[in-house]
Amino acid sequence: MNSTPSAGAPAATPHDVGIAAFAIRDLTVRYGNTVALDHVSADLPERRVTALIGPSGCGKSTFLRCLNRMNDHIRGVRITGSVRLYGEDIYGPEVSPILLRRRVGMVFQKSNPFPKTIFENVAFGPRMHGVSDPVRLREIVEHSLHQAALWDEVADRLDTSALALSGGQQQRLCIARALAVEPEVLLMDEPASALDPIATAKIEELIHELKERYTVVIVTHNMQQAARVSDYTAYFFLGRLIEFDATDRLFTTPSRQETEDYITGRFG
Amino acid sequence: MKSFAHLTREHAAWLARRRRRDAVFVVAAALATSIGLLVLAALVIDVIHDGAGRLSWAFLTSFPSRRPAQAGILSALVGSCWLLVLTALIAFPIGVATAVYLEEYDTTETWFRRLIEVNIANLAGVPSIIYGLLGLGIFVRVLEPITGGRSVLAGALTMALLVMPIVIIAAREALKAVPDGLRQAGYALGATRWQVVSRIVLPSAVSGILTGTILALARAVGETAPLVTMGALTYVAFLPELSLEGLRAPFTVLPIQIFNWISRPQPEFHQNAAAGTIVLLALLLAMNALAIVLRLRLQRQRES
Numbered sequence: 384m385n386s387t388p389s390a391g392a393p394a395a396t397p398h399d400v401g402i403a404a405f406a407i408r409d410l411t412v413r414y415g416n417t418v419a420l421d422h423v424s425a426d427l428p429e430r431r432v433t434a435l436i437g438p439s440g441c442g443k444s445t446f447l448r449c450l451n452r453m454n455d456h457i458r459g460v461r462i463t464g465s466v467r468l469y470g471e472d473i474y475g476p477e478v479s480p481i482l483l484r485r486r487v488g489m490v491f492q493k494s495n496p497f498p499k500t501i502f503e504n505v506a507f508g509p510r511m512h513g514v515s516d517p518v519r520l521r522e523i524v525e526h527s528l529h530q531a532a533l534w535d536e537v538a539d540r541l542d543t544s545a546l547a548l549s550g551g552q553q554q555r556l557c558i559a560r561a562l563a564v565e566p567e568v569l570l571m572d573e574p575a576s577a578l579d580p581i582a583t584a585k586i587e588e589l590i591h592e593l594k595e596r597y598t599v600v601i602v603t604h605n606m607q608q609a610a611r612v613s614d615y616t617a618y619f620f621l622g623r624l625i626e627f628d629a630t631d632r633l634f635t636t637p638s639r640q641e642t643e644d645y646i647t648g649r650f651g
Numbered sequence: 652m653k654s655f656a657h658l659t660r661e662h663a664a665w666l667a668r669r670r671r672r673d674a675v676f677v678v679a680a681a682l683a684t685s686i687g688l689l690v691l692a693a694l695v696i697d698v699i700h701d702g703a704g705r706l707s708w709a710f711l712t713s714f715p716s717r718r719p720a721q722a723g724i725l726s727a728l729v730g731s732c733w734l735l736v737l738t739a740l741i742a743f744p745i746g747v748a749t750a751v752y753l754e755e756y757d758t759t760e761t762w763f764r765r766l767i768e769v770n771i772a773n774l775a776g777v778p779s780i781i782y783g784l785l786g787l788g789i790f791v792r793v794l795e796p797i798t799g800g801r802s803v804l805a806g807a808l809t810m811a812l813l814v815m816p817i818v819i820i821a822a823r824e825a826l827k828a829v830p831d832g833l834r835q836a837g838y839a840l841g842a843t844r845w846q847v848v849s850r851i852v853l854p855s856a857v858s859g860i861l862t863g864t865i866l867a868l869a870r871a872v873g874e875t876a877p878l879v880t881m882g883a884l885t886y887v888a889f890l891p892e893l894s895l896e897g898l899r900a901p902f903t904v905l906p907i908q909i910f911n912w913i914s915r916p917q918p919e920f921h922q923n924a925a926a927g928t929i930v931l932l933a934l935l936l937a938m939n940a941l942a943i944v945l946r947l948r949l950q951r952q953r954e955s
Binding site: 456458481482483484485489491493495496498507508511512557560561564 | 833835838839840841842851854
């Protein structure tokens with residue numbers, strides 16, 4: 384199968400990115416005959432929040448899932464191009480997805496705590512990676528729950544089921560669980576879309592704090608949210624990266640017509 | 652605007668017809684349900700009426716005898732329990748492993764997977780006597796040096812084959828019911844496939860798997876045809892040793908003992924058969940109850 388030539392203009396990467404955590408070049412993803420991502424290139428800045436926006440089916444979730452190779456699990460997927468994390472090709476032969484996911488954590492749209500206790504949920508990742516000392520585990524769990532701004536609410540009931548928590552608490556638990564393996568990057572796939580406004584505000588506040596230590600990439604359907612939480616925003620449409628710029632610039636003076644149409648609500 | 656009273660008058664005939672149809676259907680559904688219950692009740696009452704008089708501790712702890720009044724079901728009861736435990740030990744790990752392979756590992760449409768699936772579906776529909784012939788051919792004859800011929804081990808292997816498709820199907824359903832988000836969360840934390848299966852998927856599916864397995868075993872306890880075919884004895888006046896050698900001893904089970912008694916001319920033996928049936932029914936009900944209790948308890952554990 385011939386690869387389709389790059390459609391549209393090459394993606395603009397903002398020039399003031401600083402250190403890039405991820406450097407993506409010509410990333411193309413096909414599911415069978417459908418092209419989900421079409422020659423996407425971008426540099427995702429370190430310790431910043433990058434928001435991915437665009438209408439449903441534009442490829443933003445596919446893009447996100449390429450960054451921790453979650454797409455590997457999908458049948459019939461073909462991925463070409465390169466994704467480098469601090470210079471190392473994460474699709475290279477010597478990189479195992481298991482180790483990659485220690486460095487790149489993920490939070491899903493629908494909170495998905497394990498049917499275990501709160502403690503065991505957070506301890507799951509470290510246990511998988513060989514931490515068995517109870518004192519150390521306890522430290523990790525406490526630290527992660529603090530980072531996810533959940534400690535004060537659950538400190539006295541770590542041994543109760545995670546499923547008894549509210550939706551917003553469950554989602555913060557999932558964030559704590561992802562942080563417990565000490566990743567460098569946190570991918571978030573519409574983490575607040577199933578939450579009420581108060582819980583959403585807590586998650587957004589949390590994202591603000593997290594970017595001091597982590598590179599955050601967040602998919603969102605909500606443009607106000609993108610404007611509120613992110614430093615950079617990438618606009619995807621039909622599998623192509625249309626525009627990528629500092630959030631305030633992209634929302635005030637977009638350089639491309641398609642972007643302007645989308646953010647002003649003319650379609651999508 | 653029309654009042655309700657007005658509407659009711661206007662549609663009186665039509666409403667009455669609809670209510671009648673409703674009532675007819677309720678009665679039909681209730682009748683259909685009660686047919687099953689009535690037949691079961693008739694069977695149970697009849698069996699209890701015939702056999703309850705013979706039920707006693709001595710009946711449970713005596714070996715069969717030519718004198719009906721001294722005959723008991725000890726060897727059949729022990730044989731059934733042996734068979735049950737052995738069948739579970741063989742069918743459970745193989746069945747669950749197959750289900751895990753099909754649901755968690757080989758998720759692409761390979762020819763191998765399709766071959767297994769077609770085979771399982773076919774095996775589930777094979778009449779049990781065919782399994783008996785298979786058991787006779789392979790486990791009793793070919794593998795005689797291992798199984799010791801018409802032994803409890805050969806019987807358990809045959810029964811394991813018989814219940815395996817049911818265990819596999821039940822386990823697959825239980826695995827399918829585990830939300831995919833849990834697997835994704837596991838993978839996203841850098842867990843390997845085996846870690847995801849063993850620490851997330853199987854614990855979530857265990858109650859469904861156990862329930863299905865117990866129900867499958869309940870079926871095995873009641874099976875007679877395959878064991879008759881492969882030649883389980885009808886008169887066993889000893890208990891198998893609790894040892895590897897005991898696995899190779901001849902055996903009998905409750906349904907065969909009942910079949911044997913019912914085919915004799917003396918009415919006293921028919922009483923024995925009825926009493927044996929009560930024991931068998933009690934065993935089956937106990938297993939089904941265990942399945943329900945297990946499921947409820949595991950569900951509660953997961954929710955609290």
